[in-house]
Amino acid sequence: MTSKRPDGRKNDELRPIKAEVGIIPNADGSALFAFGDTLAIAAVYGPKKLHPQHMQNPATGILRCNYALLSFSVSERIRPGPNRRAKEISKVTEWALAPALDLKAFPNTVVDIEIYILQADAGTRTAGINAASMALAHAGIPMKDLVCSLAAGKNDKELILDLTKTEEDYEEGEGATDFAFAKLANHDEFTLLQMDGKIQPESFIELKKMSIAACDEIYEAQKSALKKVVENNGTENNKK
Amino acid sequence: MKEEINEAPEAHENDSSFDSSKKRKVVVPGEIIVCGEDFLPGEGTRREGENIVANKFGLAEEQGRVIKLISIFGAFVPRRGNVVIGRVTDITHAGWLVDIDSATSGFLPIEESPRFINRNEMDQYLAIGDVISAKIWSVKSRGIDLTLKGKGLGKLENGFIFNIIPSRVPRVIGREGSMVNLIKERTGCNITVGQNGWIWIRGSSIDEEIKARKAIELVSEKVHLGGLTELVENWFEKNE
Numbered sequence: 001m002t003s004k005r006p007d008g009r010k011n012d013e014l015r016p017i018k019a020e021v022g023i024i025p026n027a028d029g030s031a032l033f034a035f036g037d038t039l040a041i042a043a044v045y046g047p048k049k050l051h052p053q054h055m056q057n058p059a060t061g062i063l064r065c066n067y068a069l070l071s072f073s074v075s076e077r078i079r080p081g082p083n084r085r086a087k088e089i090s091k092v093t094e095w096a097l098a099p100a101l102d103l104k105a106f107p108n109t110v111v112d113i114e115i116y117i118l119q120a121d122a123g124t125r126t127a128g129i130n131a132a133s134m135a136l137a138h139a140g141i142p143m144k145d146l147v148c149s150l151a152a153g154k155n156d157k158e159l160i161l162d163l164t165k166t167e168e169d170y171e172e173g174e175g176a177t178d179f180a181f182a183k184l185a186n187h188d189e190f191t192l193l194q195m196d197g198k199i200q201p202e203s204f205i206e207l208k209k210m211s212i213a214a215c216d217e218i219y220e221a222q223k224s225a226l227k228k229v230v231e232n233n234g235t236e237n238n239k240k
Numbered sequence: 241m242k243e244e245i246n247e248a249p250e251a252h253e254n255d256s257s258f259d260s261s262k263k264r265k266v267v268v269p270g271e272i273i274v275c276g277e278d279f280l281p282g283e284g285t286r287r288e289g290e291n292i293v294a295n296k297f298g299l300a301e302e303q304g305r306v307i308k309l310i311s312i313f314g315a316f317v318p319r320r321g322n323v324v325i326g327r328v329t330d331i332t333h334a335g336w337l338v339d340i341d342s343a344t345s346g347f348l349p350i351e352e353s354p355r356f357i358n359r360n361e362m363d364q365y366l367a368i369g370d371v372i373s374a375k376i377w378s379v380k381s382r383g384i385d386l387t388l389k390g391k392g393l394g395k396l397e398n399g400f401i402f403n404i405i406p407s408r409v410p411r412v413i414g415r416e417g418s419m420v421n422l423i424k425e426r427t428g429c430n431i432t433v434g435q436n437g438w439i440w441i442r443g444s445s446i447d448e449e450i451k452a453r454k455a456i457e458l459v460s461e462k463v464h465l466g467g468l469t470e471l472v473e474n475w476f477e478k479n480e
Contacts (some may be wrong), residue, residue, distance in 0.1 A: 026316045048343045058381055100269070102295070106317070108381055109343045137269050137297040139316025140407060142284070143294070145270030186270045186293075217319060223268050226297055230266045230312065230464050 004158060006166050012210050014150075014162045014217060019225035021077075021138050029139025032227070034133035035162055037121035042131035044139040049110035055110075061103030065094040065113045065166040067128055071119045089125045090115075094150065096129050096182040096192035102142045111141060122178075123151040124163045129182050129192070134222050138229065146222055147191060149182035151205050154199055159207050161214050174198065181211065185219040188212075264301050266464065267294040273307050284309030298407075299464060312463055316342045316406035316436040320383055322376045323393070325401060325434035326386075333359070336366050338374065338413050341436045342401070344383050348374060352387040354394070371396045373432050373440065382417040392432065399430070399442025402453060404460040406437035411468065412459050419459060419469065426476045451479065 005011070024030035027043035033126065034040070038229040048058045067090040071080045082090075088126070103111065113135065129149035137143060153163045156173030163178055170176040177197030183190045193227030267273055272291040274339040281287045284295050285307050291399050294300060318324070318340070326340035333350040348355055348366075357365050359391065366372065372395050374386040388394055413433055424431055429452045430444035439456060443449040458475055459468055 029313060034285075046343070049345075106343065138313055140298065140311035141294055142296045143269035146268060184270070223271070226268045227266045230299075 004155075005160060007164065011158060011160045012214060014055065014214055015164070017218065017221045019134065019221040019227045020111040021134055021214070027135070027139075029135040029137070029141070030132045031134035031138060033127050033134065033222075035121075035123050035127050036164065037093060037119055038117070038123050038127045039119040040115060040117050040124060040127035040131045042113060042115045042128065042135040044111060044112040044113050044132075044135040044141070046139075047103065047106040047141070049111070050108060050110040056108040058107050059104070061106035061109040061111060062100060063094055063098050063103070063111050063113070065090045065132070066117065067093055067115045067117075067125070069117045069120055069124065073117045073124075089128070092192055092194065093125060093129055097132055097136065097147055097209070099189065099191050100133070100143050100145050100147050100184055101136065102144065105142065108114070111136070111139075120165075122163050122168045123180070125149070126151050126180055126182070128223065130218060134226060137226055145184040145186050146219060148185050148218040149183050149192065150210040150211055150214055150218060151178060151180045152214075153178045154197070154203065154207070157203075159210060161210060179204075179207065179211075183212070183215060185215065185222075246462050257368065264299050264464070264466070266298070267300045267309065268297050271295055273300045273309075274302070279462065280306045282306040282308040283312070287409060299371075311407040313405060314407055316340075316347075318342050318344075318376055318379050318436070320376055320379055322435035323373060323432075324376060324386075325371065325373050325396070325432065325438035326434040326436070328368050328370045328372065331366075331368065332388050336362070338386060340374075340384070341438065344382070344384040346374065346376070346384040348372075348386040348388065350391055352377065352385075352389060354389050356410055366395060371401060371440070373434060396440045396442075399449065401438055401440045403437045404439065404456065406435065408460045408463045409433060409435050409437060411463050412439075412456055414469070419472065422469065422472060423455045424463075427455070431456075454479075 019033040020032040023032050024043045029044035032041045047061050068086055071077050113132050117124045117133055126149040133147040151159050151163055154177035155167055155170045168176055168178055177199050179195045182192035250294050260273045271294050275291050279292050281292050285292050286295055292307045298309050324340045326338040328336050330337040330340045338348055340346045373393050374388055375390050377385040377387040377429040427448045429448055432440040441449050441459050
């Protein structure tokens with residue numbers, strides 16, 4: 001079957017993935033993750049003392065995320081600084097990552113994650129979560145599993161994976177559906193499920209199957225990037 | 241006077257596992273390290289059915305039946321008995337506040353200095369900005385208490401300090417201090433290694449000091465390799 005997708009990909013094919021670890025020397029952990037033209041970087045700081053004090057939890061450490069689209073990441077400049085969308089994505093990213101972490105050994109502390117989108121072509125939150133998960137592992141924070149995230153969806157009746165901006169804006173027939181999710185790599189546990197648009201229950205089950213299969217590719221990319229950093233670099237130190 | 245090797249007891253434990261003959265591999269969180277009921281999960285690992293699974297990113301090793309996982313990146317987590325290098329940031333009526341590069345800063349009570357200090361003249365003993373090596377006396381939720389009572393502890397004068405990734409300190413020290421003693425012998429420098437990754441070096445000439453620093457950074461970079469002592473010996477031969 002020939003592809004109907006604008007960039008000639010098969011329906012279950014992802015854009016080229018790029019994953020790299022240890023890109024920010026000042027951070028305790030850092031990573032870059034790209035789906036084609038969507039490019040995200042993440043930096044992890046901590047565990048460190050949490051201020052304000054009233055947010056401290058004596059039972060466990062907490063996780064704090066900040067997601068931001070940089071002003072040059074989209075074709076029309078966006079105003080820098082937090083807006084409604086960035087705050088929402090920061091929060092869902094936090095929820096998507098928290099179930100994988102175990103911060104009980106670090107009471108009263110916080111782990112800060114900064115996620116910046118350098119270039120946006122749809123699927124920014126999923127690229128951000130993938131980068132953040134690698135950065136957390138790189139920072140040596142106890143984790144149950146890595147988190148893999150992917151945007152799946154539908155153009156008219158065609159089920160497709162990893163939508164680009166053009167595909168997200170598709171308007172013919174049933175229009176476009178965008179379904180972003182995150183899951184623990186080696187478990188059948190979903191930590192993020194979001195959807196824009198409409199989908200039939202049968203198609204949803206089919207789409208879920210396709211997406212889970214594609215997660216392996218993301219997981220392998222994350223894994224090999226983490227392993228590579230040990231062999232190539234060790235020079236990533238000297239914080240101050 | 242500061243020829244003491246400053247290492248915590250657990251440094252030995254960690255390092256005894258670094259025999260070159262032992263099987264070692266890099267694992268990511270959630271990855272299966274070994275399969276079988278014969279193995280026991282050690283530090284940084286857990287059992288999931290038949291498998292021993294990694295809880296964080298690092299080097300996994302078999303020690304007999306026990307599987308252990310050692311971090312090679314990440315922030316310093318203070319423990320009782322650790323010797324750390326810190327900088328005085330504030331003087332209060334009861335003691336000194338010391339930045340030890342961890343989640344919470346350390347507090348050095350006036351009673352924990354090795355000799356009597358007049359409360360009105362505290363800054364003549366330790367002023368803001370002074371660098372000290374101190375032992376962690378207790379770690380509680382409200383903070384970290386330090387002491388200067390002990391061999392090799394006190395104000396560090398002359399020489400210079402630099403830092404490496406804290407989780408690599410055990411290898412820099414070596415078993416029973418073998419690695420740091422080798423570097424001391426070859427360069428004639430006084431070296432104090434803090435568990436928080438900060439290292440103080442003082443030698444008779446700046447050339448010797450830089451040589452010691454380079455040797456330590458070499459160890460820190462090659463942390464994932466076996467036979468480090470040989471590697472460092474060879475490096476010294478080459479750079480004689």
